[in-house]
Amino acid sequence: MTHFTSMLTAALYAMLVQNIIFSTGYGMSESIRMAKRPKHFFMYGGTVTFFSLSLSLICFFLNKIPFIFSLETKYRIALYTIVLLAVYILSALFCLTVLKADKKFMNSLGMCALNTLIIALPVVDFKAGYTFAETVGTGIGAGFAFTLSMLLINTGMKHIHGNRYIPDVFKGTPALFIYISLIALAMSCISGQTLFV
Amino acid sequence: MKNKKSKPVLSLSTALFKGSFVHNPVLTQIIGICPIVGAATTAVNGLCIALGVTAVLTVTEVLTSLTLKKVPRWLRMAVYTLISLAVVLLCDKYIFSLTSDGGAGLGIYFYMLCVNALAVIRCEKFACKTSAVNALTDGVAAGIGYGAVALTVGAVREYITYGSLFTSPETLPRFPQTAMPFTVLVILGFMAAGHKWLLIKFYPDEVRDTFSMNAVYEKPEKKDPGLFADKNKAKPKVIRDYGDTIRPRHTDTEEKKGGDGK
Numbered sequence: 001m002t003h004f005t006s007m008l009t010a011a012l013y014a015m016l017v018q019n020i021i022f023s024t025g026y027g028m029s030e031s032i033r034m035a036k037r038p039k040h041f042f043m044y045g046g047t048v049t050f051f052s053l054s055l056s057l058i059c060f061f062l063n064k065i066p067f068i069f070s071l072e073t074k075y076r077i078a079l080y081t082i083v084l085l086a087v088y089i090l091s092a093l094f095c096l097t098v099l100k101a102d103k104k105f106m107n108s109l110g111m112c113a114l115n116t117l118i119i120a121l122p123v124v125d126f127k128a129g130y131t132f133a134e135t136v137g138t139g140i141g142a143g144f145a146f147t148l149s150m151l152l153i154n155t156g157m158k159h160i161h162g163n164r165y166i167p168d169v170f171k172g173t174p175a176l177f178i179y180i181s182l183i184a185l186a187m188s189c190i191s192g193q194t195l196f197v
Numbered sequence: 198m199k200n201k202k203s204k205p206v207l208s209l210s211t212a213l214f215k216g217s218f219v220h221n222p223v224l225t226q227i228i229g230i231c232p233i234v235g236a237a238t239t240a241v242n243g244l245c246i247a248l249g250v251t252a253v254l255t256v257t258e259v260l261t262s263l264t265l266k267k268v269p270r271w272l273r274m275a276v277y278t279l280i281s282l283a284v285v286l287l288c289d290k291y292i293f294s295l296t297s298d299g300g301a302g303l304g305i306y307f308y309m310l311c312v313n314a315l316a317v318i319r320c321e322k323f324a325c326k327t328s329a330v331n332a333l334t335d336g337v338a339a340g341i342g343y344g345a346v347a348l349t350v351g352a353v354r355e356y357i358t359y360g361s362l363f364t365s366p367e368t369l370p371r372f373p374q375t376a377m378p379f380t381v382l383v384i385l386g387f388m389a390a391g392h393k394w395l396l397i398k399f400y401p402d403e404v405r406d407t408f409s410m411n412a413v414y415e416k417p418e419k420k421d422p423g424l425f426a427d428k429n430k431a432k433p434k435v436i437r438d439y440g441d442t443i444r445p446r447h448t449d450t451e452e453k454k455g456g457d458g459k
Contacts, residue, residue, distance in 0.1 A: 025234030025378050029314050032227050074289060077308040081282050085275050092271045103270075110274035114317070116231045116309045123305050169397065173225060174390035181382030188377050 003133040010130065010137030011144065020117065020124075020142050021149040022180070022187040027117025031146055032180070035153035040108065044150065047112035049143025050091075052121050055084050056139035059122035060132060073123070080122050088113040117142060152183055209334060216338025219396065219403045222315050223346040224389040229315035233347050233385070234378045236306035240363045243351020245292045245303055247344025249310050252288050253281045254343075255336035257316045258324035262332035266325050277320055282311035315343060346388065353384055 014020050021031055027048075034044050059080055062068050068079065092109055095101035101109075121142055125135050156179040160166065166175050222228045229250070237243040257280045265273050285308055292307070293300030300307060319339050324332040356362055358375045374380060396404045 023378065025231045025381075027231065028234060029228050029230050033314075073305060074286060074308055077305060077311075078282055078286060081278060081311055085278060089272070089275055096271075106271045110271055110317070111314075114274055114278050114312050115314065116312055119309055119312050120305065169390045169394045170386075172393075173227060174386045174393060176227070177382050177386030177389055181379040181386060184377070184379040184382055188379060 003131075006131060007133040007137035007140075010134040011141035014138050014141030015145040015148060016190070018191040019149065019187045020121075020145050022184040023191060024120070025116075026120045027115045027146060028149075028180075030111055030115045030117070031149040032153055032176070034108075034111070035150045035157060038150075038154050041147060041150050041154075043105075044108065044112055045143055045147030047109060048115075048117070048146045049140060051084070051087065051113045051118045052142040052146075053136065053139035054087055055080065055118055056121050056125055056135050058083055058087070060125065060130075060135045063126055076126070077119065077123060080119055084113065084118060117146060153180060156180070156183070212331075212334050213338045213341065215403075216335055217342035217345065218392075219400055220405075221342040221346065221392060222319075222339055223343055223385065224392040225405065226318075228318055229313045229343065230385070232306045232310060232313070233350055234381045236303045237347045237351040237354065237381070238302060238358070238376060239355040240348060240352040241296050242302050243348040244344075245295060245300070245307065246310075246347040246351075247340070248292050248295075249285065249288065249307055250313065250315065250343050250347070251337065251340030253284050253310050253313065253316055254319060254340045255333060256284045257281055258320055258332040258336035259329050261320040261324040262327060262329045265320075270321070273320070273325065274317055277317050278311055281313065281316055285311050315339065346385070349388065350381055350384055354380065 020026055021028055034040070037044075062079070062083070068076075071079065088110070091113070092106065095106065095109065121138060125138055128134075130138060153176075157176065160171070160175045160179060163175075170178070220226075223230060223233065232246045232250070233243075237246055257277055260280055261273070261277065265276060268276065289300065289307065293303075296302060319335060323335050327335075352362055354375045357380075358372055360371060393404065
């Protein structure tokens with residue numbers, strides 16, 4: 001029960017309290033780009049969750065090896081990147097041969113797997129000294145955070161598109177930046193950070 | 198006979214200008230903003246990110262153009278990451294020597310340039326379809342454009358936070374809030390607006406809005422009809438008009454009838 005509670009707490013923390021996309025910027029450009037395709041949200045979210053969870057778990061067990069535990073940050077990130085590439089290539093081969101995935105899915109698979117969010121997670125887990133349950137929770141929470149960010153950004157895009165009171169020069173990308181900044185501000189405040197106090 | 202398929206060849210300076218300013222990857226397409234949001238906290242850090250991205254982009258694009266054209270796309274994406282990782286690991290100590298803290302302020306963001314979306318997108322859209330020289334030009338141009346934004350954001354943040362520029366901040370920050378991502382996004386929003394204003398003024402044909410959902414951009418001579426425009430004449434195509442929820446819209450016809458719809 002304690003493990004389940006820790007996992008759930010870590011997942012909710014990564015998703016809501018300190019949304020990992022809006023509070024750190026990891027995977028932000030991917031979530032913005034993918035937010036333009038609402039039909040594929042759950043596919044993208046599921047794929048990101050798969051990669052975040054699998055990489056976090058593999059790296060959790062790798063960190064048990066003393067040599068890897070004592071690695072410098074740069075070599076640690078290099079190692080995690082190579083592990084991620086291995087997971088990505090195996091998943092791609094599985095999708096191509098067994099699932100007979102189409103070209104579109106294969107293109108999005110790369111975008112979902114090779115982004116800063118996935119690479120940053122095991123580093124964050126290591127630095128925070130998370131337990132196994134917390135690592136699982138963070139992996140799942142990051143995927144859900146990604147889905148949530150896509151939903152929020154997509155909603156913002158629709159509002160910006162339909163709003164005629166936005167000045168011409170702010171229409172499109174500038175307004176979207178401001179909108180995302182407001183969400184990031186809201187997320188920062190939820191996590192308990194103070195602004196001018 | 199004129200070959201219809203041939204594309205006009207741009208001069209080097211035009212290609213660099215268009216790649217870096219007109220089609221700026223951050224301000225027009227929001228690509229690869231993670232290191233800017235997380236690491237460009239001072240001007241020097243912004244410069245480090247700029248140099249790192251330029252190095253990654255240049256090498257990856259040239260190698261892609263030379264060797265990866267016939268490799269399947271899903272596998273190419275893995276190779277881009279490997280090349281970028283090698284570049285980042287090789288050039289980190291040279292770039293970190295610019296900083297006073299040995300790159301500690303950049304955190305893990307510098308090494309995460311190996312999975313930067315900008316390199317993948319530029320390689321896929323351009324480098325794998327063109328010659329090595331063109332790929333090199335594109336890599337340098339996109340790197341300059343990205344670097345200019347990173348440097349500007351870093352300089353603005355440093356100035357707001359410490360009241361200094363390009364000096365090692367030893368005092369306590371005046372506004373530690375600038376370290377939060379929302380500040381960067383606000384700065385980027387205003388930079389994107391300024392960039393768009395310049396494009397509308399000097400290069401109106403080049404204005405393309407990636408995030409307008411349906412290419413809603415209206416040409417500058419067509420003014421927004423505003424609150425009192427005729428519904429039938431100038432109603433823009435919108436998905437949902439959220440403006441109407443703010444205050445009711447009156448039309449010209451209502452005004453002609455007597456102002457209050459009688």
